[in-house]
Amino acid sequence: MIKVLILLGIIYSFSQAVSGENIVNLYGCMECHGIKKGKTAPAFIDISKSAKQKRIEQSIKNGSQGKYKNFKQNIMPEFEYFTNQELKEISTWILSMKKNEE
Numbered sequence: 001m002i003k004v005l006i007l008l009g010i011i012y013s014f015s016q017a018v019s020g021e022n023i024v025n026l027y028g029c030m031e032c033h034g035i036k037k038g039k040t041a042p043a044f045i046d047i048s049k050s051a052k053q054k055r056i057e058q059s060i061k062n063g064s065q066g067k068y069k070n071f072k073q074n075i076m077p078e079f080e081y082f083t084n085q086e087l088k089e090i091s092t093w094i095l096s097m098k099k100n101e102e
């Protein structure tokens, strides 16, 4: 029964319009990142202030290290399997935080 419910949950979350926020929650980005406070990685709100869309997408696809001085020891893993559309959803979601803050 539990397995069926978990499966339904997974199907349900995939059938939702895949917004940047959904992807970030689904792929474990929040293990390292927070929205407003960094954990082992910079907070998304700080990223939104220091990176442009293209760089954000490239860093997610190819990984990154050394761009944020408080996190120099840590590595952003590469997520090369995201489609361009998914990368765009994520970067747009991150950058939307900048506007909300102002």
Ligand code: HEC
Pocket (backbone or CB within 6 Å): 024, 027, 028, 029, 030, 031, 032, 033, 040, 041, 042, 047, 050, 051, 055, 056, 057, 059, 060, 064, 065, 066, 067, 068, 069, 071, 072, 074, 075, 076, 077, 079, 090, 094
């Ligand atoms: C294992 C920890 C970890 C996970 C999981 C992780 N990140 Fe990161 N991320 C980092 C670290 C560390 C940095 C800082 C890299 C740097 O300083 O260059 C970073 C940086 C970034 C940046 C900023 C890149 C730039 O060029 O400014 C973005 C955007 C980002 N991560 C998005 C994501 C997304 C989206 C996911 C999930 C798909 C994710 N991260 C998962 C550790 C992680």
